[in-house]
Amino acid sequence: MIRLTTMTMQLIDNDPDGIRICRVEGESLVTIVVPRDKLAEAKKLPNVPERGVYYLLDEDHGVLGRVYAGQTTQGLARLEDHKAKKEFWNKAVMFLDGDINIDRDVLDALEAKAIDFVQRNGSYETDNTYLPSPHVNPYKEQRVEELHENMLFRMKVLGYDLNRSETAAHVSEGFHTKKNGISATGKYDKATGRFTVLAGSEVELGRGIIKNRGAIAAREQLFGSQHGKAKLDHDVTFASPSTAAVFVLGGSQNGWTEWVNDQGKTLDEVYRNKEHMNE
Structure with missing residues (x-):
């Protein structure tokens, strides 16, 4: 039935x-x-x-x-x-x-x-x-x-699944951004939707953040009132790829298109593009 x-x-x-x-x-x-x-x-x-x-x-x-x-x-x-x-x-x-x-x-x-x-x-x-x-x-x-x-x-x-757990680890291949001269790398966890910016990544503190409280809080906690370009000395995990991209680059960013892998494919193409998923 x-x-x-x-x-x-x-x-x-x-x-x-x-x-x-x-x-x-x-x-x-x-x-x-x-x-x-x-x-x-x-x-x-x-x-x-x-x-x-x-x-x-x-x-x-x-x-x-x-x-x-x-x-x-x-x-x-x-x-x-x-x-x-x-x-x-x-x-x-x-x-x-x-x-x-x-x-x-x-x-x-x-x-x-x-x-x-x-x-x-x-x-x-x-x-x-x-x-x-x-x-x-x-x-x-x-x-x-x-x-x-x-x-x-x-x-x-x-689209807001409150029971989404992180019991399985599906951490992706590496992704990076080199926008505006900033070099940062990270990894996406498919099970949780979280994105980790890896130690050694650069952060553009000279550019303010637009409407992303998670990225603002992380910057304040890690760098305080520091200005200019900074470098992470440890991995930092964010609730989403976009928050991670905003943290690194400032402004307003779409992490699904900003983070790319070594083949030049965006995070969106790798994990959400239907054509790619059917390959």
Whole structure:
């Protein structure tokens, strides 16, 4: 028997990288994907439920570097506080419904389950340092389990797999960049999506970084206020190839096209190009 799930996706302003609203046929739960820089527009959306659980993501091409889970009774307005106080996230995914379908007991239990999951699973870091332990009404345990499984399923469909682990090591061949006179080398781990810049690589500190908090934090930690060209004395691993490229080169970089192997093929051609994969 073929089992089907029908999911509808609405793109606000016809932008595939912008705000997205997802619904599953027969379910009342609404999923809203909100890029950090689109929050003001998202808050203007009409008829959005206000109760549910959400994830804040440091995300790059589906690779998760950091995740935070929380609950809201204010809907999209809850993200304003996080925008002011949490610098790491660039995307939020909210799972919202009405008070009748997600009451206080279910909400507290669902948040605890979401936090427990991100603390125990995946290759990403988490900003959740405290695990709440709410009383779970035994008559509502099934509802909580169903909602959590639904959330994980939708996250995976959207390209944000919270259960992506690094149990297998699939470290790639070497890749390098020589852009703007900077020479750096690194390796990509297919299992985790992480990219390691190798010791001896050069870093262009004279060029500022545009909107990449992970790269900014790494530079500040390793080089402080140093300027000019620097050299790494040990390997440094980043959540994505793009963050690694920005760390090395500054500005705004697409690591999938910036890192190339000795044959001149980009990381994208080696790992994501369909023609290459079928060879």
